[in-house]
Amino acid sequence: MSDIADRVKKIVVEHLGVDEDKVVETASFIDDLGADSLDTVELVMAFEEEFGIEIPDDAAETIQTVGDAVTFIKGAV
Amino acid sequence: MFDLTGKNALVTGASGGIGGAIAEALHGAGATVALSGTREAPLRELADRLGERAHVVPANLSDAEAVVALPKAAAEAMGSVDILVNNAGITRDNLFMRMSDEEWAQVLEVNLTSVFRLSRSVLRGMMKARWGRIVNITSVVGTTGNPGQGNYAAAKAGLVGMSKSLAYEVASRGITVNCVAPGFIETAMTDKLNEDQKGKILTQIPAGAMGTPGDIAAAVTYLASPDAGYVTGATLHVNGGMAMV
Numbered sequence: 001m002s003d004i005a006d007r008v009k010k011i012v013v014e015h016l017g018v019d020e021d022k023v024v025e026t027a028s029f030i031d032d033l034g035a036d037s038l039d040t041v042e043l044v045m046a047f048e049e050e051f052g053i054e055i056p057d058d059a060a061e062t063i064q065t066v067g068d069a070v071t072f073i074k075g076a077v
Numbered sequence: 078m079f080d081l082t083g084k085n086a087l088v089t090g091a092s093g094g095i096g097g098a099i100a101e102a103l104h105g106a107g108a109t110v111a112l113s114g115t116r117e118a119p120l121r122e123l124a125d126r127l128g129e130r131a132h133v134v135p136a137n138l139s140d141a142e143a144v145v146a147l148p149k150a151a152a153e154a155m156g157s158v159d160i161l162v163n164n165a166g167i168t169r170d171n172l173f174m175r176m177s178d179e180e181w182a183q184v185l186e187v188n189l190t191s192v193f194r195l196s197r198s199v200l201r202g203m204m205k206a207r208w209g210r211i212v213n214i215t216s217v218v219g220t221t222g223n224p225g226q227g228n229y230a231a232a233k234a235g236l237v238g239m240s241k242s243l244a245y246e247v248a249s250r251g252i253t254v255n256c257v258a259p260g261f262i263e264t265a266m267t268d269k270l271n272e273d274q275k276g277k278i279l280t281q282i283p284a285g286a287m288g289t290p291g292d293i294a295a296a297v298t299y300l301a302s303p304d305a306g307y308v309t310g311a312t313l314h315v316n317g318g319m320a321m322v
Contacts, residue, residue: 038246042204 005070025067079302082107085155090165092119094264098290102298111151138191148198158199160301163192164214170225181228188232209252210301217260244310253309257296260316262288284317
């Protein structure tokens with residue numbers, strides 16, 4: 001299961017160009033990691049591809065933090 | 078002049094005069110093209126004439142399901158959609174007071190809503206590629222208005238606002254969104270005009286002649302090219318000086 005968290009972190013680090021130690025479970029993509037709204041759309045696209053899942057728009061809106069993403073993906077894969 | 082080698086372009090309304098010329102110009106600049114339209118025979122004919130790097134993907138843009146399927150079919154045929162030219166358009170002209178809800182809705186559906194749906198669909202691949210070109214064919218009447226074309230002018234003006242909004246959103250991802258606004262161009266659409274109407278129109282055009290589909294295709298080729306990367310949210314008017322806006 002921690003494998004999912006690692007893969008999520010890797011995507012976030014690569015996409016947002018932030019330090020790995022900043023990508024903690026409680027980190028908000030927008031408030032803490034400097035993402036803009038389009039970045040969050042792209043992150044969702046990247047998660048969908050990495051994990052072979054569909055993240056509907058209403059679910060995507062609830063994914064605000066790194067932990068939110070990990071929790072959602074764990075439930076979806 | 079402009080090099081589109083390795084780029085994949087989807088052109089809607091490619092069975093018409095302007096769309097066919099656009100597809101031909103993009104293809105001539107090295108792009109692979111997917112030709113869309115409602116009538117398959119003229120699309121096939123054009124594809125045969127272009128030879129390699131030309132695919133036929135028929136679609137009726139008044140059918141919402143077909144609109145969803147089209148970008149997928151184009152991406153399957155070409156591998157990706159790097160350039161989307163929204164050229165397809167219909168007219169249902171009528172005096173405003175006589176215009177039916179249906180005439181209004183049909184024109185908005187094909188000329189505006191389908192462009193929204195097609196653009197939304199191709200953006201995903203463009204975002205990932207960090208490169209994309211959307212060129213929407215509008216019309217001089219979207220800026221000037223035209224009696225009998227309340228629906229058409231509304232849709233075309235709508236495209237301009239839509240293009241600018243989208244241009245804002247995706248500019249940082251290497252995607253540009255622009256419009257080309259033809260004036261009076263020699264096509265089947267303007268062939269319906271009688272000599273008297275044409276004569277009147279010509280007095281309004283400083284260049285003294287109607288434009289050709291090639292004039293529009295040249296503008297599209299520029300905006301689709303890597304050279305136009307710093308141009309976004311713009312409307313390039315190609316109208317012989319008829320409306321200098």
